[in-house]
Amino acid sequence: MNRHIRSQIWRQFLVPISALILILIVGILGYIFIEGYTPLNALYMMVITFATIGYGEPQPLDAEGRVFTILLIIAGFTAGFYAIGKLSSFLLEGELAKLLKIKRMNTALENMKNHYIVCGYGKTGKRVMEDLLRTGKKVVLIESNPERNEKLKDFYDKNLVHIIGDATNDEILIQAGIERAKILIAVLTSDAENLFVTLSAKDLNKDIKVITRVEDASSAAKFRKAGTDFIISQIDLASDRIVSLATSTTDFFSFVELTDGKEELRDYKFRLVEIRSGSDLIGKTYREANIPQRTNLVVIGCYSADSDLQVNPKADDVISLGDRLLVFGKDDEITLLKKIGKEPK
Incomplete structure (x- = not known):
């Protein structure tokens, strides 16, 4: 992990450091071959040129040497400003902080x-x-x-x-x-x-x-x-929550009005679906009908022919012809139940 951090820092400064080293080597060799300097005098000339100290040349420069020195100064300043820019970016724009954060995270992960x-x-x-x-x-x-x-x-x-x-x-x-x-x-x-x-x-x-x-x-x-090991089904959670709220609310329809205003439930609707002749749901218990698994709908309650709304029907209650199921879900899921219940579209 620490090796990764070091490689990131190295990549940031590889170009400016390489450019400065290249200019230094070219400068030393240039002074040796153009001006006939000794290696020590060539290095000395490069140092005072880069440092802008101005102590004076070890020996007078001819025209070619002066042109070469001008080019070295321009190249040196360009590479220097580029290196300063990379360093400023690294320190001020969060690159260093980001790498240190990664290092802290990697250390925390290891422990x-x-x-x-x-x-x-x-x-x-x-x-x-x-x-x-x-x-x-x-x-x-x-x-x-x-x-x-x-x-x-x-x-x-x-x-x-x-x-x-x-x-x-x-x-x-x-x-x-x-x-x-x-x-x-x-x-x-x-x-x-x-x-x-x-x-x-x-x-x-x-x-x-x-x-x-x-x-x-x-x-x-x-x-x-x-x-x-544990499966969390949103439809099951929604069913438990909705039935809990519905059965503990004095006025069920005030609960319906409340949920209609919730942003996270904007794609969900309450609908009554009537069970018509020919539906395979007729005569089955709610457990056998398996409506939540077949449609992803939550069955809130049921209007039968001889009773008012029965909230949260029991698993062993039987679905009869003409029952109107109050369900909660999305349009396509409601359409699927209508198809199963043989209700015309």
């Missing part, structure tokens, strides 16, 4: 053990990271999105190490200390990415516990086969 690796800094990842840090846990956050990494640039916590990279890359996971980590939490954008991270994590450390967010409930079986 980390039984830590938590969070893959993804979206809304969920941000909340998970902050909650873990609040409880004093050591966290390694992996994020590849430039905009999200920019937001993290000035964030500091003694227990946080931020790695810029793709969590699906084994080298990044190894850099994050996957072999010594306690838990990996995969909350990346897609199920495919989260599945890949799960497979890699279990391959690199069979003892690590993996918690994975699943967008599509039908993908849960694949994650279990991949070795995921």
